[in-house]
Amino acid sequence: MGAARPLLYYRLLSPQTEESRGRLFRGYDPGPFYDEMFLPDGQARPHYARMFRELDSMAPEQFEERRQLADLSFLLQGITFTVYSDGRGTERLFPFDLIPRILPASDWDRIERGLSQRVIALNLFLQDIYGAQRILKDRRLPRSLIYSCGHFRREMIGVQVPGGIYTHVAGIDLVRDSRTGEFLVLEDNVRTPSGISYVLENRLVMTRTFPYAFHEHPVRPVDHYPTELCQILRSLSPRGGDAPAIVLLTPGIYNSAYFEHSFLAQQMGIELVEGRDLIVDGEVVYMKTIHGLMRVDVVYRRIDDDYLDPLAFRPDSLLGVPGLMGAYRAGNVALANALGNGVADDKAIYAYVPEFIRYYLGEEPVLRNVETYLCSRPKDLAHVLDHLPELVVKAVGESGGYGMLMGPTADRATIAEFRDRLQDNPRNYIAQPVVPLSRVPSYDPRNAAIAGRHVDLRPYCLFNGEKVVIVPGGLTRVALQPGSLVVNSSQGGGSKDTWVLGGDL
């Protein structure tokens, strides 16, 4: 990098010429997968037709230039995560792919109905499991599954959480199965799901990079998310009143989601605090200000249960606030999300969520689960052990792609290792068949062309005790490595802006 080169220097190439047509899509092969842009006959799907025309007429140089512009914008805004491999901490951009994932209104309606139903059922389950435990008494869920769950918190039994809300924010991961084109639920995240800031920032960068594309598509906005979340947080204040003191509790700048924490705090106009900024006295939480202590009413916490209060949970935690759990139990402070939610997104409990929907709501699930084998069931375990090379095995309490075996791509030693682990602790694992995820055309900078890449979708659901509000779309994560099915950012995944269309094109 030349020393004196100004960082902000860029120029835009002249508009496309006739010769550029078709160069970006040269050699495009949809493969044996559901392609979100193209029909099996090679025509663009109606809701993607305009976008396809736009991209197809663009020269690769022009596209490359916009890509660099977008990257620069992310860099200058500091939307980076830090990798500490070299001891100094280098900052990486979360890769962003410029080609949007577009969902037609009909797909979204179904997703929205399915997610609302699911989030309400998950919340009812948490109320029940930390209350009367009807579902266990009615034998619709094995008792042993709850008591063996690492994230089940006995301390929460009988605690009245404000408004009866546990799952204020839920991120539900969906995938589209290539074989049927149907959206399936892959997993639930109801502890501290992250990624919404990327949804909002991706949109901002897209409107700057491809402004005219928005004129041609009725894209539904997403920027009301912070307002909706803030409304919910305000309603939780145990003291009532017009101006509750709301804080966002972060583990600090070394956390990989720190950008999101500061972004949300800023957007909602609430205080971003670390554990050391808070103090509990007489079961009341205060923050340390330059004019003395000030009472805190609501904590939107982005610290895991285990680290929240060293007196109640892990005593070695330096991130939390001693005494916070006591203040919470006494009803002097509200926490969002509630404590103990991990029992609802345990991957073995996941298999029962369709049952929760039937049991608590008397409805049929709109969105189906991915077929799941619970290794705690001897019959399932036997099947899994026989078919390891074909299955995905997941540890029940993990997230972010950790503790996972991808059977088809794993080497023999890894498979053998998982075989031992499954037999040692079957309750800790589930297995699923490999879902052939749908693909969206994505730009591959190595050969300056567009190719199909697998995606998932994480919509963000807000629950205010009565209804579920979902900003249209969510985070589309994309596996940028050719052929890869792993979309996690820790494993080379990137993201796309997700457009839900407000009407037909």
Added chain:
Amino acid sequence: MLSRIADSLFWIARYMERAEDTARILDVNYHMLLEQPVTSYRLRWDQLVTITGEQERFFQCYQEADARNVFEFLAFRRDNPNSIVECVSNVRENARTIRDRISREMWEEVNGLYHTVSRFLPEEEMNVGPHRFCNLIKFGSHRLHGVSDDTLPHDEGWQFLQAGRALERAEMTARIVDLEYQKLVEGPETAGAPDNHQWMAVLLSVAAYESYRRQYHSRIEPQRVAELLILHPLHPRSIRFNVGVVQQSLRAISAGGSSAGPEAYANEAERLTGKLHESLMYDRIEDIFSRGLHRFLVDLQKTCRAIGEQIARTYFYYGVVA
């Protein structure tokens, strides 16, 4: 306002000012020194390091104080906590922890400066000399202040920025004047006309050269330079001006904090600042010279440090559990 946030704002301003002052000293003196006779060469490069208070660390890293080494040490060394790149990193680290409380424009300015500075290649800069690099830092600092003034509400947080910058600048100016004046008394052969050159550098390095010319219409005399830099009521680089800013900011922060009336002080930081400002307002430069300039400036630096400690004690630290 959270104490931690006030603390970060105070240090964002201090580190940015430190980077700017170091860049100014380096830029001006570098070019001045190249025109100096070879005999005093080493001695003078040495003194640039002394201004930043890092002699000991410097000679752990280098055998000799020459142009190249001094430039590298003051600008680029990561193991010199007061080097320009380290100061800029610290500005950015502090800004990062409170980016929800500063404006987006302010954050992007800090972040952009950090990334730009990180892309400079020390070896390449050492060949072209420090001007390009130093200029970037100076204007980065000006932009940050401009953006802060224009995009932040002028509330307590902004006052902490003002206080941090002014306190750092007052102390830095005291160091520069002290060092230059010591050279004058220690080396009689360098006194007199040729030293115009040296004092001109001092004025340039604190951006006061044109002001001096307009004010005095005379050749550059050490006593007048000292008067301008220490006692000028309106020059934004004079010590008196900056101590005044610290005083105003501290009063704005504690507004109503004292029940003893509008002129009373609310805490020890305000008392020390007020007392210092008073003496700068009513002392004449002749009085200061007759009592000894060096002694005066050393005491002043000590007071500045004490003010910094008292600000921290009053607003940043919660030593005792409630």
